[in-house]
Amino acid sequence: MLEHFSYIVTVFLxxxxxxxxxxxxxxxxxxxxxxxFQTSVYLLYIAPGKLIGGTAPxxxxxxxxxxxxxxxxxxxxxIVVGVATLALGLALAVRIREAYGSIEEDEILARDNxxxxxxxxxx
Amino acid sequence: xxxxxxxxxxxxxVPLLAAPLVVLLRHGxxxxxxxxxxxxxxxxxxxxxxxxxGQLDAGGVISYHIGxxxxxxxxxYRVDRLTSFVLLLVxxxxxxxxxxxxxxxxxxxxxxxxxxxxxxxxxxxxGLLGITITGDAFNxxxxxxxSSLSSYVLIALGRDRRALTAAFQYLIxxxxxxxxxVIGIGFLYLLTGTLNLAxxxxxxxxxxxxRPVLVALAFxxxxxxxxxxxxxxxxxxxxxxxxxxxxxxxxxAATATKVSVYVLIRFYYTVFGESLVFQKLPxxxxxxxxxxxxxxGASFVAIxxxxxxxxxxxxxxxxxxxxxxGLSFDSVNGLTASIVHLFNHGIAKGxxxxxxxxxxxxxxxxxxVPPAPTFDRLAGLAKRMPLTCFGIVLAGLSLIGVPGTAxxxxxxxxxxAAMERGQWWLVGxxxxxxxxxxxxxxxxxxVAYFHAAPAGSQKNxxxxxMLIPAWLLVIATLWFGLDTSFTVGTAMDAAQExxxxxx
Numbered sequence: 001m002l003e004h005f006s007y008i009v010t011v012f013l014x015x016x017x018x019x020x021x022x023x024x025x026x027x028x029x030x031x032x033x034x035x036x037f038q039t040s041v042y043l044l045y046i047a048p049g050k051l052i053g054g055t056a057p058x059x060x061x062x063x064x065x066x067x068x069x070x071x072x073x074x075x076x077x078x079i080v081v082g083v084a085t086l087a088l089g090l091a092l093a094v095r096i097r098e099a100y101g102s103i104e105e106d107e108i109l110a111r112d113n114x115x116x117x118x119x120x121x122x123x
Numbered sequence: 124x125x126x127x128x129x130x131x132x133x134x135x136x137v138p139l140l141a142a143p144l145v146v147l148l149r150h151g152x153x154x155x156x157x158x159x160x161x162x163x164x165x166x167x168x169x170x171x172x173x174x175x176x177g178q179l180d181a182g183g184v185i186s187y188h189i190g191x192x193x194x195x196x197x198x199x200y201r202v203d204r205l206t207s208f209v210l211l212l213v214x215x216x217x218x219x220x221x222x223x224x225x226x227x228x229x230x231x232x233x234x235x236x237x238x239x240x241x242x243x244x245x246x247x248x249x250g251l252l253g254i255t256i257t258g259d260a261f262n263x264x265x266x267x268x269x270s271s272l273s274s275y276v277l278i279a280l281g282r283d284r285r286a287l288t289a290a291f292q293y294l295i296x297x298x299x300x301x302x303x304x305v306i307g308i309g310f311l312y313l314l315t316g317t318l319n320l321a322x323x324x325x326x327x328x329x330x331x332x333x334r335p336v337l338v339a340l341a342f343x344x345x346x347x348x349x350x351x352x353x354x355x356x357x358x359x360x361x362x363x364x365x366x367x368x369x370x371x372x373x374x375x376a377a378t379a380t381k382v383s384v385y386v387l388i389r390f391y392y393t394v395f396g397e398s399l400v401f402q403k404l405p406x407x408x409x410x411x412x413x414x415x416x417x418x419x420g421a422s423f424v425a426i427x428x429x430x431x432x433x434x435x436x437x438x439x440x441x442x443x444x445x446x447x448x449g450l451s452f453d454s455v456n457g458l459t460a461s462i463v464h465l466f467n468h469g470i471a472k473g474x475x476x477x478x479x480x481x482x483x484x485x486x487x488x489x490x491x492v493p494p495a496p497t498f499d500r501l502a503g504l505a506k507r508m509p510l511t512c513f514g515i516v517l518a519g520l521s522l523i524g525v526p527g528t529a530x531x532x533x534x535x536x537x538x539x540a541a542m543e544r545g546q547w548w549l550v551g552x553x554x555x556x557x558x559x560x561x562x563x564x565x566x567x568x569x570v571a572y573f574h575a576a577p578a579g580s581q582k583n584x585x586x587x588x589m590l591i592p593a594w595l596l597v598i599a600t601l602w603f604g605l606d607t608s609f610t611v612g613t614a615m616d617a618a619q620e621x622x623x624x625x626x
Contacts, residue, residue, distance in 0.1 A: 014306075021295060030295055038302055044309050071312075074261050078305065081268045085298050088272055092279060092291045099284035112285055 006047035013040035025105035027093040031086060038082045045071040045078075130175065131187035131200040134168045134210065135253045137161050138217075142245040151237030158241040159221040162248060166218040169210040176207050182620055186258070194258070195319035201258030205462065205617035209255045209385045212466050216377045216473055217248045223477055223592040224370040230484045231368045231493050232280050240280055244374070246273035251382045260308045260318045260394075263386060264301065267350070270382075271297045274375055278367040282492045289362035296349055296359040303346030310339035311394070324394050324624070340400065343390050351383035353447055354417035357440045364436035365495075369480025372432065376439055377473035381465045384446055388461070391450070392621040401453040410451035415552060417444030422559035426566065431482070431496040434563055435475055438522060441556070442468045445533060448553075452540040455618045460536035462614035467529035467603060471521040474596035478514045481585030481593065498566070503576025507583045510590055512571045514597045519564035521600040524557050528604040532611060 013036055020033025049071035057066040093103055100108050126133070141161035145154040175185060185202040188194060202210075221244070232240055250270025254263055275297070279290035312318055314335050315326040330336060345356075352360040360380075364372045391400045401407050418441050425437035446468070449461030479496055485508060486500065487493040494500060505512040521528035534553060541549040584590070603610050 018299070021299070027291060034295060034298055037299070041302055041305050041309065044306060045312075048313055077261070077265055081265070081272075084272055085268070085294070088275060089291065089294050089298075092275070092287055092294065095279070096284075096287045096291060099287055108288055112288070 006043060010040050010043045010047070013037070013043065027096065027103040027105065028090070030105075031089045031093065034089065035082065035086055038078070038085070042075045042078060042082075045075050127171065127175070129187075130168050130171050131185060131202055131256055132189065134165060134172065134214075134256055135200075135249055137164045137168070138245045138252065139249040142242045142249065145238055145242040145245065149238050151234065151241075154238040154241035155221075155225055158245045159218075161245055162214065162217040162221045165214040165248065165252060166211075169207070169214040172202050173207045173211060176202060176204065181616065182623070195317045195322035198262055199258040199319055199321075200256045201321070202256060203617070204613055204620055205385065205388065206255055208462065208613045208617060209382065209465065210252060212469050213248070213251045213255065213378045213382065216374060216469065217244075219592045219595055220370055220374045220377075220473070220477070223373075223480070223589050226586050226588050227370045227480050227484055228368065230487045231282060231370075233282075236280060240277070240368075243273040243276045243280075244371075246270075247277060247374070247379075251378055254382050255385060258320050260311065260320055260323065262318075264305050264308060267301055267304065267386075270379065271301060271350075274371075274379060277371040277375070278363050280371070281366045281368050283366045283495075285362065286366035289359075289366045293359040293363045296356075300346045300349030300356075303342045303349070307339045307341075307343035307346060310335050310342065314339070320389065320394055324396065327394065328396070336395070336399070337404075340395055340404075344387075344406070347383055347387045347390070351380045351387065351447075352440055352443055354413050354421060354440060354444060357417070357421070357443075360440060361433055361436040364439065364476075365430060365433040369432075369476060369483050372436075373473050373476035373480060376436075376476050377469040380439070380443060381469050384443075384461070384465055388450070388458075388621065393624055396624075397453065397622060407451045407453055410447055414444040414448035414451060415556075417441055418448065418552070418556040419559065422556060422563065425563045426559065428563075429497050429499075431479055431498070431501065431567065432476070434566070435472065435479070438560065438563060439468075439472055441559070442472070442522065444556075445537060445553075449533075449537055449540065452544065454540050454543060455615070455622055456536050456543060457540035458618035458621060459611065459614045460533050460540060462617055463536060463607075463610050464533040466610050466614075467521065467533050467600070470596045470603070471518045471529060471600045474518040474593055474600060475515055475522075477589070477593035477596065478511045478518070478585075481511045481589045482508065484589065485583050485585055498570045501567070501570050502574035503580065504571040506576045507580055508585060509582075510594070511585055514590075514594055515571075516564070516568060517597050518600055519560075519567065521604065523560040523564060526604075527601065529600045529610070531604055532607050536611070 017033050017037025017040060020036065021030050024030055049068045051065055051067050054065040054067035055063045057069060097103050100111055102108055138161045141158050145157050148154060176183065187200040189198040228237060228240055247270050250266045250273065253266030257263055257266060275290045275294045278293060279287055311323055314330055315323050317323050317326060327336065349356045364376060421437045421440035425434050425441065428434040428437060446461045446464045449457045449464065482496050483493045521530035524530040524534040537553055538550050
């Protein structure tokens with residue numbers, strides 16, 4: 001149980017994030033869920049990269065075990081992507097709030113459906 | 124050092140540099156010139172790569188080492204037949220859509236946002252080209268996000284406020300898809316310790332633990348299917364295509380989902396290998412049924428849509444069904460049909476959305492929200508815009524798969540692949556689903572040609588700068604329906620290469 005601790009946390013965050021995205025109609029909460037979901041992946045990459053007792057990969061006679069630095073580099077990129085996604089999502093939420101006066105998904109849908117029904121009536 | 128040796132890098136770098144340059148210049152007209160030049164340069168580069176590849180033997184690959192780091196340590200750009208084919212499609216579509224954008228964007232996007240439109244377009248092009256050309260798994264994810272984030276912005280540029288919600292919905296679905304893809308890549312990396320696709324494929328053959336490979340395969344399949352809008356993961360697509368600016372719809376419809384299909388083919392054949400994906404798992408059956416549901420379900424829904432853009436958006440979901448149907452056959456003919464349909468559907472749907480953009484532009488007065496192209500507004504359109512309507516009909520024939528159009532070539536190979544496996548009922552299903560396409564294309568024909576135009580309407584053809592790019596694509600659909608040496612020849616070579624690697 002304990003040796004798989006990091007994986008359990010990873011999977012918990014993954015599922016929690018996905019659940020928040022699906023269960024909530026509030027756009028900001030959806031973005032929070034998405035962030036948690038993306039964060040879980042950082043853990044998925046980083047945790048296996050660490051070896052207990054391992055050092056940075058510098059060849060020297062006194063060290064024999066090295067940790068792999070590549071996952072950190074990859075996740076740095078993924079973090080940047082996550083920040084950009086979050087920023088764009090929040091910016092869209094602001095614009096949606098300006099256009100509709102709401103960030104609740106069901107209210108937005110109700111307002112759009114009213115317009116679409118009117119269009120169908122004309123057709 | 125000659126430029127020819129660096130074409131693979133230039134393919135991505137030129138549009139990538141154009142994007143920030145345009146933001147710094149902050150001028151709509153200059154931005155248009157710079158990005159169009161970059162797109163044409165990208166198209167020229169793709170042609171250059173195509174010619175270089177032609178000089179190599181069959182199965183030859185152009186491998187480019189970024190920063191001279193040899194693979195598998197450094198990032199490798201790898202161009203084979205399939206890559207080169209998709210690069211030509213993506214950069215070619217950008218080269219056609221950008222000149223068209225000038226007038227279309229003037230009518231549909233506020234003036235102060237024009238330079239941002241061109242900048243995002245350049246980034247989206249960079250991302251799509253990057254996904255295609257790179258031979259590194261993590262690099263695929265990074266380019267995927269570059270193209271996705273910029274396409275969310277492009278969609279949100281639509282004047283209708285529903286464009287915002289469509290973009291948001293796409294952002295959520297697209298990010299989930301992309302995250303699934305990174306998880307899949309993460310598992311593969313943990314198993315093999317490499318990110319280079321070719322190296323990964325070799326090491327995966329030696330891996331004994333079977334289960335993590337399956338997990339990776341499952342995550343990648345679901346993630347990529349979300350991106351390519353495989354039924355029933357297509358919910359983001361109709362709204363995004365309907366409310367995005369016309370030029371954006373045309374470009375994304377012709378390229379974004381197609382590049383995702385390319386990624387799927389790449390992972391299935393080059394990395395996992397055909398035997399794992401298609402012979403040990405029930406994946407072909409699942410894909411077959413999902414494809415059939417897309418072909419029938421989405422095409423059926425399309426018939427009842429009143430907004431022309433939405434109608435053809437649903438038709439896109441149906442047409443993607445044909446592409447995945449070809450994949451599910453797991454044969455050279457099936458794969459050929461898939462690869463050919465990437466191209467054929469790309470140009471036909473691109474043409475249709477460009478022409479619809481012309482209709483929207485003719486109905487729009489400056490600085491007003493463009494009206495939706497609903498059928499009640501299109502009555503008697505053929506009198507007002509004869510060339511536009513005729514173009515939509517010709518490209519529509521290709522969606523149906525009438526002989527003499529590009530769509531027929533695809534259907535032909537799909538039917539060949541079905542007959543090879545003795546599945547005669549599938550031949551019937553392919554023909555039947557084409558009838559649904561007849562129904563939705565006919566709806567347009569009926570309204571545009573046989574309904575009376577409103578009194579006092581005059582001839583009001585779309586401007587030439589919009590008609591010429593659109594008609595180029597219409598002529599291409601006819602051309603590639605008659606002369607298949609380029610499309611089928613390449614797709615066949617690529618399919619044979621892939622099946623050989625996959626074994």
